[in-house]
Amino acid sequence: TASGVGATLDLDALPVSPALREYTERPEDYVLAGGDDYELCFCIDPTVLDDVREKSSGCGFSVIGTIHREPGLTIRTRGGEAYHPARRSWEHFMMEREQ
Helix, strand or coil: CCCEEEEEEHHHCCCCHHHHHHHHCCCCHHHHHHCCCCCCCCCCCCCHHHHHHCCCCCCCCCCEEEEEEECCCEECCCCEEEECCCCCCCCCCHHHHCC
């Protein structure tokens, strides 16, 4: 919101542990909204992606989406359809209109 941009998240690109896949038939809902597994999320210019992979010293990372000029978050399935999670996570930051 603060940056005035939006993002499209590729649901199938999210890392999912084997244990979570065994726990539920819909692991994507838990990946998006639950647990205390922490990952760093950062943005990178796609033109330097290969260089960053090469210099990451074996620290793997996943490309999970794109940033675009239109505000808002869209989550897409492999088929390109919009995905709406069945679960919601805790909102750490209230939007101004909600305060």
